[in-house]
Amino acid sequence: MYFHSDPRIDDVVVERDFTLGDIPGILWTPASVSxxxxxxxxxxxxxxxxxxxxLAARARAAVESGFACATLxxxxxxxxxxxxxxxxxxxxxxxxxxxxxxxxxxxDRLIPPLVDAAVPEFQALLDALYELPGIDGPAGTSGGITAxxxxxxxxxxxxxxxxxxxxxLLPAATFDDAxxxxxxxxxxxxxxxEGNDRQAALDLFDAFGSAEKTLNANMGGHAGVPEHxxxxxxxxxxxxxx
Amino acid sequence: MYFHSDPRIDDVVVERDFTLGDIPGILWTPASVSxxxxxxxxxxxxxxxxxxxxLAARARAAVESGFACATLxxxxxxxxxxxxxxxxxxxxxxxxxxxxxxxxxxxDRLIPPLVDAAVPEFQALLDALYELPGIDGPAGTSGGITAxxxxxxxxxxxxxxxxxxxxxLLPAATFDDAxxxxxxxxxxxxxxxEGNDRQAALDLFDAFGSAEKTLNANMGGHAGVPEHxxxxxxxxxxxxxx
Numbered sequence: 001m002y003f004h005s006d007p008r009i010d011d012v013v014v015e016r017d018f019t020l021g022d023i024p025g026i027l028w029t030p031a032s033v034s035x036x037x038x039x040x041x042x043x044x045x046x047x048x049x050x051x052x053x054x055l056a057a058r059a060r061a062a063v064e065s066g067f068a069c070a071t072l073x074x075x076x077x078x079x080x081x082x083x084x085x086x087x088x089x090x091x092x093x094x095x096x097x098x099x100x101x102x103x104x105x106x107x108d109r110l111i112p113p114l115v116d117a118a119v120p121e122f123q124a125l126l127d128a129l130y131e132l133p134g135i136d137g138p139a140g141t142s143g144g145i146t147a148x149x150x151x152x153x154x155x156x157x158x159x160x161x162x163x164x165x166x167x168x169l170l171p172a173a174t175f176d177d178a179x180x181x182x183x184x185x186x187x188x189x190x191x192x193x194e195g196n197d198r199q200a201a202l203d204l205f206d207a208f209g210s211a212e213k214t215l216n217a218n219m220g221g222h223a224g225v226p227e228h229x230x231x232x233x234x235x236x237x238x239x240x241x242x
Numbered sequence: 243m244y245f246h247s248d249p250r251i252d253d254v255v256v257e258r259d260f261t262l263g264d265i266p267g268i269l270w271t272p273a274s275v276s277x278x279x280x281x282x283x284x285x286x287x288x289x290x291x292x293x294x295x296x297l298a299a300r301a302r303a304a305v306e307s308g309f310a311c312a313t314l315x316x317x318x319x320x321x322x323x324x325x326x327x328x329x330x331x332x333x334x335x336x337x338x339x340x341x342x343x344x345x346x347x348x349x350d351r352l353i354p355p356l357v358d359a360a361v362p363e364f365q366a367l368l369d370a371l372y373e374l375p376g377i378d379g380p381a382g383t384s385g386g387i388t389a390x391x392x393x394x395x396x397x398x399x400x401x402x403x404x405x406x407x408x409x410x411l412l413p414a415a416t417f418d419d420a421x422x423x424x425x426x427x428x429x430x431x432x433x434x435x436e437g438n439d440r441q442a443a444l445d446l447f448d449a450f451g452s453a454e455k456t457l458n459a460n461m462g463g464h465a466g467v468p469e470h471x472x473x474x475x476x477x478x479x480x481x482x483x484x
Contacts, residue, residue, distance in 0.1 A: 191448070191457070202444070205459075206433075214471070215433070215459035217447075228481060229456070232474055239470060 001128040003027075013063045015056060020128055023121060024048060024079060025072040028059035029134065036136035037068040038241040039129045041122055041152070041159075043144010046077030058142065061234050067241060068135050072125050074145070075117035086113055093169075103169070111147045111171045118148045123156055140237055143188075146204070147174040154180050161240035163188065163233045166215070168200035178207040185210045186236035188229060189217040196222065243370040245269075255305045257298060262370055265363060266290060266321060267314040270301035271376065278378035279310040280483040281371045283364055283394070283401075285386010288319030300384065303476050309483060310377050314367050316387070317359035328355050335411075345411070353389045353413045360390045365398055382479055385430075388446070389416040396422050403482035405430065405475045408457070410442035420449040427452045428478040430471060431459040438464065 001018050008015045009031060016027045026048060030037060040062050044051050048071065059069035076083030089110035096103050122141075129135050138160040141149050146167035153162045154177045162181075166189040185208055189201050205215050214236070218226050243260050250257040251273060258269045268290060272279060282304050286293050290313065301311035318325030331352035338345050364383075371377050380402040383391050388409035395404045396419045404423075408431040427450055431443050447457050456478070460468050 189457075191455075211461060212468075213433075213461055214468075215431075215457065217457035217459070219453060219455055226454070226456075228477065231477065235470065235473065235477075 001132070013056075013060050015059075020072065020121070020125055022080070023072050025070060025125065026052070026055065026059075027129075027132075028056070028063050028069040030063050030066060030068070033134050035066070036134055037066055038137035039126065039135050039139045040067050040069045040237065040241070041125065041139065041141040042069050042071040043142065043149050044071050044074065045145060046074040048073045048078050058230070061230050062142070062237060065234050065238055067140075067237060068129065069142075070125055070129055071144075072118075072121055074148075075114060075121070083113065083117070086110060107169050108171050111145075111169070112173060114145065115147050115151050115173070118145075119151050119155065122148070122152050126156065126158055138241055140241055142233065142237075147171060147177075150174050150177045150181065153183060159183065161185070161237065163236060165189070166196075166201035166205050168197035168204075170200070170204060175204065175207050178204060179209050181209050183210060184236075184240050185213040186233055187213060187215050188225060188233070189215060190222055190224060191217050191219050193222045243374070255298075255302055257301075262314065262363075262367055264322070265314050267312060267367065268294070268297065268301075269371075269374075270298070270305050270311040272305050272308060272310070275376050277308070278376055279308055280379035281368065281377050281381045282309050282311045282479065282483070283367065283381065283383040284311050284313040285384060285391050286313050286316065287387060288316040290315045290320050300472070303472050304384070304479060307476050307480055309382075309479060310371070311384075312367055312371055313386075314360075314363055316390075317356060317363070325355065325359070328352060349411050350413050353387075353411075354415060356387065357389050357393050357415070360387075361393050361397065364390070364394050368398065368400055380483055382483055384475070384479075389413065389419075392416050392419045392423065395425060401425065403427070403479065405478060407431070408438075408443035408447050410439035410446075412442070412446060417446065417449050420446060421451050423451050425452060426478075426482050427455040428475055429455060429457050430467060430475070431457060432464055432466060433459050433461050435464045 001020050003016050003018045005017050012031055014029050014031050018025050062069050076086050093106045139158045140161045141159050142163040146165055149164055153159050161184045163186045166187050187205050218229050243262050245258050245260045247259050254273055256271050256273050260267050304311050318328050335348045381400045382403045383401050384405040388407055395401050403426045405428045408429050429447050460471050
């Protein structure tokens with residue numbers, strides 16, 4: 001983990017850009033440290049520069065609760081080498097959705113390769129985070145592409161709780177992963193999300209194997225998650241990462 | 243409002259039994275008062291004596307946030323004069339549910355008469371509460387029989403927000419009421435509620451006209467609402483009754 005620029009610091013958060021191998025990432029830690037901070041892996045949709053402001057706002061809420069947050073650029077996104085097959089699948093998906101055509105196997109060409117590539121990288125990020133001073137304790141994961149987060153939560157026992165978006169357009173493998181999950185889950189759903197099939201999202205919530213899972217559904221579209229839903233997610237992490 | 247017994251007092255809550263006309267009720271107010279308290283009407287399922295411990299626990303959480311809570315015995319319940327037609331409908335409902343038979347018009351014989359009788363009583367309770375010293379400000383309603391709470395929230399403009407249980411077995415009139423609601427709503431759903439049809443509950447949530455509504459769904463049966471769901475409901479009241 002190589003920190004290649006000066007940190008941005010205010011009263012609450014220290015934000016540092018880093019690279020892990022060739023992969024760009026961002027780390028947010030508390031500006032004043034009294035105890036070690038549990039790490040939360042922040043998921044993203046690809047394109048860290050474009051998403052930085054929104055990620056920083058999510059990270060700030062967690063850092064205010066004493067946690068450390070980190071994220072990595074996704075495979076094929078931002079400045080990383082393109083994944084041509086994934087890009088073709090994404091273009092096909094947008095075309096099919098716009099035309100109202102059946103999606104057939106498009107989701108299976110788009111999502112599983114991303115999951116397979118991204119999950120080991122986020123696990124390597126967790127390895128690197130635990131080597132930093134001041135980061136220790138059980139880990140959480142928050143948001144991003146649901147199929148990646150669900151697989152990550154399934155395969156890495158260091159992750160003890162997860163805040164997830166109830167997405168649709170999921171491959172069958174994600175439902176298999178979901179049924180195997182046992183950690184506490186806090187699942188966000190935007191009731192009128194224009195890019196989300198509500199019933200598929202409810203089916204995913206139903207599939208999660210966890211005995212403790214909460215669905216927090218709010219009005220509005222994809223980018224309209226209300227502030228109080230963020231506060232509820234923070235309360236969830238405080239219950240499970242302390 | 244006639245207080246006919248000594249209050250029960252601890253460090254946090256003063257609990258007082260009263261009658262409003264002939265109707266028994268319970269009032270919970272903060273033990274130490276610094277500002278006037280907004281009233282929250284606590285719904286119940288009928289039978290105050292049987293439900294006192296659970297109601298008191300819900301009231302305590304609200305009183306800790308500086309609110310006052312009150313409830314009334316439902317028409318036909320507890321020590322009140324029985325409502326024979328409603329009792330027959332309730333018996334028919336239990337028989338039909340146990341036998342897996344269609345419910346036909348049973349719900350319409352059970353719920354609307356209760357709604358019509360209970361709503362004016364809870365409005366009279368609100369009138370009486372505002373005459374007490376130390377109670378002022380916008381009102382909320384919390385839980386109880388959903389059809390009653392939804393009608394109450396629709397017809398009384400003093401009620402500015404509501405915590406509701408997403409019930410099923412609702413008459414069509416409740417969906418009409420739901421569509422007319424515009425106040426912020428926090429809706430609880432027990433995902434595996436043995437007495438609740440999940441899809442009907444989701445349909446009710448979808449029907450509410452309010453621009454701000456949150457569905458908070460948790461695992462477990464009817465009586466298994468987790469503690470953190472109570473905390474989320476308290477946070478909702480703090481956002482809207484301050």
